[in-house]
Amino acid sequence: MMSVTRVTTEALQQQIEAIFAAAGFNAAQGGAMARVLTAGERDHCKSHGIYRIEGTLRTAMAGKVNVSAEPVVAPDDGSALVRADAKGGFANAAFELALPALVEKARRLGMAALVINDCTHLAALWPEVEAITAHGLAAMVMCPSYATVAPTGGTKPFLGTNPFAFGWPRQDSDPYVFDFATSVAARGEVELHRRAGKQLPEGWALDAEGNPTTDPEAALQGAMLPFGGHKGSAISTMIELMAAIMIGDMTSPEVLDYLGTTTLAPRHGELILAFSPEAFARGRAGDPFARAEALFEAIIGQGARLPSQRRFRARAESAAEGISLTESETAQLERFLTQ
Ligand code: NDP
Incomplete structure (x- = not known):
């Protein structure tokens, strides 16, 4: 039987921070990445947990992300925009620095946007969404990726897997959060099918000639x-349009040109929107939070589950019993430290 070790969130975070520090990351970059990857592992999002350490280190070794970047937030220009320059570092470090300004503006103005430029983003988006809902604000987060997805009716990779996430704050329970790629599946899923020798479901991919395929190898040469x-x-x-062109940053085809590969984490911009439900609902009948609860109850009442409920259950389990790591995961973490 496979042996499993249980670790606390704090212990895993410290271990990942130590791996990044040993690889030359400064505290802002290593700390922010350790926090999101630990959260992914804690919430049983294996695709965005410790699995991402290797790609993070590979991107750093290739010199495609600045692991000693100190992000900068531009002085307040009186508008609803908060501008953060990630200075070629990870988006998450810039986000952490800019979050207080975003929250303050969204509360004061009813809504505000955080523009992060010149960043690498390889994490899930829900940690950013939840950091905003924790302040009683609704949030939308989006970013491009690199060109791996053909537009519907097209034949060649052009769009990114472009994740989109939304969150709504709830007073007495976990927020309502969804977060997914806009491709039919994550690219890693295609790779997993290839390794397992399994065909893809129909409607996932095109081959290099732009014909529909269920062959994962052909799909990796073609487009999702x-x-x-x-x-x-x-x-x-x-x-x-919104998270690349509008914010003056790279589109997914430009990112692929810049990187020349999909084996490194993409560099681009990110757009984060924060809304105050009270400000929007002011003067109208009904408390927006109470009305939202009635909406959620009606959805759950039909037997449906809310997005992120699986994740929040996993989080509670990790808090009670620790985060479970397999023997090979524990060994891999130790190897990363001594590499
Ligand atoms: P999924 O298709 O797994 O969908 C995830 C969302 O749908 C989650 O909020 C999930 O909640 C919810 N969900 C799943 N099943 C149900 C259900 N039956 N009823 C209600 N809700 C459900 O996600 P993807 O594979 O598309 O994306 C995974 C991650 O990859 C995301 O976190 C995304 O941000 C990230 N990503 C990041 C990129 C980047 O460049 N940084 C690029 C592309 C993707 P739950 O978790 O509770 O199951």
Whole structure:
């Protein structure tokens, strides 16, 4: 039987911080990345937990992310925008620095946007969403990626897997949060099918000639497809417009040109929007938070589950019993420290 070790969130975070410090990351970069990857592992999001350490280190070794960057938040210009320059570092370090200004503006003005430029983003988006809902604000977060997805009706990789996440704060329970790629599945899923010798479901991918394929090898040479056909394709295009072109940063095709590979983490910008539900609902009947609860109850009442409920259950389990790591994961963490 596979042996499993249980570690506390704090212990795992310290271990990941030590790995990044040994690789030359400064405290801002290493700390922010350790926090999001630990959170991924804690919440049983294996694709965005310690699995990402290797890619993070590979991107650093290739010189494609500045692991000693000190992000900067621009002085307040009186607008609803907060501008953070990640200085070529990870988006998460810039986000942590800029969050107080975003929250303050969203509360004062009713809504505010945080623009992060010149950053690398390889993490899940829900940690950023939850950092905002924790302040009683609703949030939307989006960023491009690199060109691996064909637009619906197209034949070649052009859009990124472009994740989109939303959060709504709840007073007495975990927030309502969803967070997903706008591709039909994560690219890693295609790779996992290839390794397992399994065919892909229909509708996931095109081969290099632009024909539909269920062969994972052919799909990796070709393009993935957006979720929901033309609807996902349009949302993904919106993300290229809002979180790349509008904020003066790289689009997914430009990111791929810059990196020349999909084996390193993408560098681009990120757009984060924060809304005060009370400010929007002011003067109207009904408390928006109470009305939201009635909405959630009606959804759950049909037998549906809310997004992130699986994650919050996993979080509670990790808090009670520790985060479980397999023998090979523990060995891998030790190897990273001594590499
Ligand atoms: P999924 O398709 O797994 O969907 C995830 C979301 O849907 C979660 O909020 C999940 O909640 C919810 N969900 C799943 N099943 C149900 C259900 N039956 N009922 C209600 N809600 C449900 O996500 P993806 O594979 O598309 O994306 C995974 C992660 O990858 C995301 O965190 C995303 O940010 C990240 N990503 C990051 C990129 C980057 O460049 N930084 C690029 C692309 C993706 P729950 O977790 O509780 O199951």
